[in-house]
Amino acid sequence: MSERSAISVSVLGAGATYSLRIAPELVASVREAAGFDLTGSINTAISTGAKIAARLGPDEWLLIGPDGQSNALSDEIGAALAGHFHSLVDVSHRNVGISVAGREASMVLNAGVPIDLGDAAFPAGSATRTVLGKAEIVLMRPDADRVYRVECWRSFAPYVRAFLEETAREFNSQ
Amino acid sequence: MRRFSISSLLAEAFNAHRGWPRQWRSPEPKPKYDVVIVGGGSHGLGTAYYLANEFGITNVAVLEKGWIGGGNSGRNTTIIRSNYLYDESAALYEHALKLWETLSTQLNYNTMYSARGVLMLAHSVHDVQSFKRHIYANRLNGIDNEWLTPEQCKAFCPALSISPDARYPVMGGALQRRGGTARHDAIVWGYARGADSRGVDIIENCEVTGFSRAQDGSISGVETSRGQIQTRRVGVVAAGHTSVVLGRAGLRLPLESFPLQALVSEPVKPVFPCVVMSNAVHAYISQSDKGELVIGAGTDQYTSYSQQGGLHITSHTLDAICELFPQFRRMRMMRSWGGIVDVTPDRSPIIGRTPIDGLYVNCGWGTGGFKATPGSAHVFAHTLATGTPHPINAPFTLDRFRTGRLIDEAAAAAVAH
């Protein structure tokens, strides 16, 4: 691959990642847990500092926090939600994050992602579960930059990464 | 009926082919028939043919809503084999295969049945176990089916990649040498011509829209887009439309209709000497006598009557084809199409009586009934003629869904048809 990459595909370091399930009506009264902002609507992600709360369904959030304090963080979230029926499951080791960055990043992703990644349909702060080729992923666009975060399950990561690198080739060698 | 032969062809060649008569008439419906067949696919026409030819029942009408053979008979990938697992299915499909072997002569119509061999590929230890189970069961049922090593598979089908580095390496295969293909349209036309010449009325553009019933609830006739027809005995052979037709008699069935797609490549010189099926990666391929690669794809996941499906279904199949046959990647798809297949919960057909007296059904062939055509038609004719099932179709009742005596080839082996 050429040295000056127009598109970079890189595996992100491990974070503390949780799957949180809680009913929307309950979350309305909680709003925030351990620094994760839970007020977003479906298919959005709210970043607060190093923490991302991506709402993937009516009652499902993917929480991504900084690494190293796994238990402390989950305890903190648990404490914030105490008394409200919820499920908090550590999936830090289940998920792998891959960053896709570059001007044409959305085109590289769209080689396998079937949804509209245009700025209007997938603006900064978007997040959704979808597919990339034959793998399921969670796709996030934390901010307006052309930097996307792809989360997939660990055993799918080599495929996802190879897929993205294969598609990025045409942008990287011109 | 004018006999087809090399000499009649030669004679006509000198006569600029002016003397060929119609292959089947286009009669007006009569007010009354002994038996009415709903559906002019190969199964329906075959049924009429056997009714006339073997049971002497010639006052028969085949009612077809469009043109004969326009349903799945005209849009299938023509794979024929009989190496089914269960005794019940094996008997049925082997009965058909035996008839295929002499059908051209019997019908005086070249059906182009070509025993090119059907090779089913194993890609996992589980596949190997399952295929051996089939092979042994077939042996005891008198059906040919043999195990091939990967190298033998390659020798039988040189285009096949048996690279151990493949995503799903070939671990061997089950070969039925008597399996193969036939010309789909020829079956339809051959049966039509045979039935017609024995007195059967084939009535196209005649849709069955309802049923009339006698006092005792039994069938007394059918309503059609071309008027009412009286009959005491109706055989519904409407494939994807069975639910619709029987719905008009107030029946609900264990059936769902799905689009099933297929495609052909541009024609090329002979390059593919057999039929290859891989259930694991989902690919079915053979080469037609005109030279196209004929490739079967899968069903869409939703019920539909639209005879078309999504591109992702065909592309999934082409992924697999190109993985097994990397040299075909530069080949081009020339045409793709879809049919509507009626699928039962156990993927086996229903052949026999319905809860309504005089109303019989032959349906649920799903993705794999072409191969059964002569057998299915023959046992259904027997059932219609005698009012009782032939021993071969006796197990294929509607009642099995109540008792639980399913004939579930797919569940048994995850083998599609």
Added chain:
Amino acid sequence: MASDLSAHSFRLANGGRIDRSRPVRFTFNGRTIDAYAGDTIASALLANGIHLVGRSFKYHRPRGILSHGSDEPNALLDIDRGAGRRDPNNRATVVEALDGLAARSQNHWPSLDFDLGAINDRLAPMFAAGFYYKTFKWPRTFWHRLYEPAIRAMAGLGVAPTESDPDRYTQRNAHCDVLVVGGGPSGLAAALAASESGARVILADEQAELGGTLLHDRISQIDGRAADTWRAETLATIAARPDVIVLPRTTVFGYYNHNHIAMVERVTDHLQAPPAGLPRERLWQVRAKKVILATGAHERPLAFADNDRPGIMLAESVRAYINRYAVAPGRQIVFAGVTGSAYQAAADAKSAGLAVTFVDVRDPTQCGEEVGELRALGVEVLTGHTIIGSVGRKRVAGLIVAPVNGPGDVGAHRTLPCDAIAMSGGWTPAVHLFSQSRGRLQYRDAIDAFVPGASAQSECSAGAANGTYDLAATLDEGWRAGAEAAGTTASRSFAVAPSTRTDSGRARSLPTDRDADRVRAFLDFQNDVTVKDIKLAVREGFQSIEHVKRYTTTGMATDQGKTSNMLALGIVAEALERPVPEVGTTTFRPPFTPVSFGAIVGQARDALFDPIRKAPLHDWAEAQGAVFEPVALWRRARYFPQAGEGMHAAVSRECRAVRSNVGIFDASTLGKIEVVGPDAAEFLNRIYTNAWLKLAPGRCRYGLMLREDGFIFDDGVVARIAEDRFHVTTTTGGAARVLVHMEDYLQTEWSDLKVYLTSTTEQWGVIAVQGPKAREVIEPLVEGIDLSPGMFPHMAVRVGRICSVPTRLFRVSFTGELGYEINVPTGHMRTVWDAIIKQGAPFGITPYGTEAMHALRAERGFIIVGQDTDGTVTPDDAGLGGMVSASKRDFVGKRSLVRPDMLLADRKQLVGLTTADPKLVLDEGAQVVADTKAPIPMKMLGHVTSSYWSDACGHSIALALVSGGRARLGETLHATTPSGFAAVKVVTPVFFDAEGKRVHGGLEHV
């Protein structure tokens, strides 16, 4: 202007869109062809005076180039771009000329010029439509050995590629407000209007340059500018707008449900040295809010005897070759047709300095002022003539015409000498995509063609595709479509001069005084279908247009009848004496033009064909020399052979280690689901056959799950981690479907239950440590869990740490030995694994694979769902009747277990089999019979589901499903072997440690 063609070149001195400063050389059948950038193979061949480029399918007739576009039926070439990049059946009219490319003609032997297959042409009277249905049936074996191979060898046109394709392909999903298909005047106007308001627009055209007919229009002025100037300016305006994608060389080939459009972009085939990284082709899948179909129209040939000779072309194509490629298809051209556009083509040919004659097959009364205008240019125009035939063989040499004096009265023949014929039988709007979208066609009598009627999806047709042929009207219509699609109302109209000649007569089979049943007037050039074939089909009762198509194969070739279908349809209508709309068209299907499999496959090849899921210790196992097996998407280590060991020896050694010392196994691929909530136990109670309410936290239980039809669906150990939290395990292959199954019931049947499900399959790596020494090995590594049997009994679970990482430690055994399944976060798996290996070394710890795991569990009679069960097996069949709670009112599948067939005594039941020959390991899948002498078809009692050499037992063992099996214990039956049968004894399906004591450890070694 006088023609200044040199003796060998047919290249016009001036004009055209070719780049004369960039010469290009390729070969045709080995001969070097000089061309220019901008040429297609076809234009370059014509420029070199080559018309004969192939042999037809059936009769091996010499064939030339008919058209100038993707509708070409005849000029199909094998194209070799070197290094394995060869493929057949390329249309010479769309392949761009490129240095070094090797083109070859097809379907002849030994050569294009001298083809032995041409004997078929002499035998043609035999080969009428459907002849093969009527013969070759006797003797029966001859069909397979002789006739069929011969027929096949004759068919098939080109030769399939023989090498694996070195090229790469890619795909892209795109969304837009307006997709404009076709970049002719109507498409350009549409894109211009649609993009004006900032809509997201994609404009795709299959040609190398956008412009459509404007590319060969030298006379029209649009809004005061030359057509080409208008074209270039408009294109530049469109392309400069944001959110507009202009795609040349991009064929829209499929119009699927809900405005899902598939198109293929040819990215590198036209490049001399493509930049590295570029794919050969790209498949675009577009979801468009609105689609504008501006796909133009195809010209129809005329049906006269021998209308297929090289040099006989479509009139508009002759015009395109002259104007666009600066090539004269001939020096002396006879135009024949019924359209105004052909007059324009003739005028253009005349002004290029070529000798031109025009034959109008219409009655003089139907012709208009174009006759006079053309005559004014000095062209001889014959009206009211019919065409009797053509002369010449490998190149047309003359057209035989005759006046029609009245019905059935054909006058004296006259042969018009020529070296090219330009025919025009009318125009057919390219409604392919409209029709694919399921729009309804309607017949427009005035143009004798089908045009788009009612729409089924969000699309609209414009220009010639819509039956609008006048250039100004085309532009207006395109503009309106574009504006409407983008939601604006800005109207505009274009001024065009001169106005377009759009009149068209109706051509069917032309009157002749020859025997119409014998002459061959071709309709489908590629498949060699003639007018008389159609008539024969109709005579034989094939009267539906679909039957005619299938019996004659008309329209079934690689061009799918683009040029021929409408004419064939007219002939059918004529033969049936029915109006055209009553006959109807055949169904239009994707693709619009053939599409490479490679493009459709895209990235999905080799490692990207399907994800390969590797277990966390895959790399370690690989380094140990493990042999892997595919299981669902996973790769699992099957066994770990040591030097010189085969599978049998390795597996025996691995089993022995587990039974006598300790083995270690990567069980991570097991599915895992975290079930959380106050109703979790109740939920599991309804999902599984057995009871869960009373399971205490800290305890595990084996669970069995059915589908609603009562058959075993999945199984696994479930641990209660806390009152409201369960750790469920599933089979490796079942993980995804079990979760869907559970969610289905949870969301749709029992939405009142407070339960959440989360997949944790990949969160937890699982290390199984099994064997009498298991505890000794792991004890030193475990923190915070008392492993003593009293504190941590079999089927218990504890949360603690191992090697300082968190663990959910299960005391469970699938081997029958004392064992643990150590769940650790996957990322820590390797650390823990290494530590255990190190700790276990003194005990001879041995890694084992799936094969040993299978054998070990079989010795204990534990089933594997999917191997010992197959989707037709109930709990009772599998000997697990005890797992079915009698006291629970309901669970998924319960009701089905009391259906009549489920209660029969002869159901197949799981039993053990031992072979009379203790060394014989039966085949899995072997069938079991009682009487080997019984006749075929032989009654089968069941089959072997699992079969292994048992190291612990010292003999082979097998599990089998046998009819009424449990009542047959002790019976001798027979199992099939590759060579016959082997005697087997029916035993209980437990071969080792019948009392199940070993899971408690501490027993003597066996």
Added chain:
Amino acid sequence: MLLITCPYCGARPEIEFRGGGEAHIARPSDPAAVDDQSWAEYLYYRSNPKGVHAERWLHVHGCGRWFNAVRNTVSDSFEQTYRMGEPRPDATKERR
């Protein structure tokens, strides 16, 4: 490929979904009380209409929710999608 409007996520391509067959087939509340034929009808019998069809979908590669849809099986066009538990919107409309 269909375009399916998930009641939670909006319009998404079919490959994100898994079809679940006919909707509104109630599981008998006391399966033990129904006879074999009725149980078979619950398990296997489907209306399979040519026309308007109520069916289940799972947005498996999306929000993970099951929902219902009314689709025409001839044109394949969706008339409506709606959440689990909501009544069939066209219940009063004529079928087929």
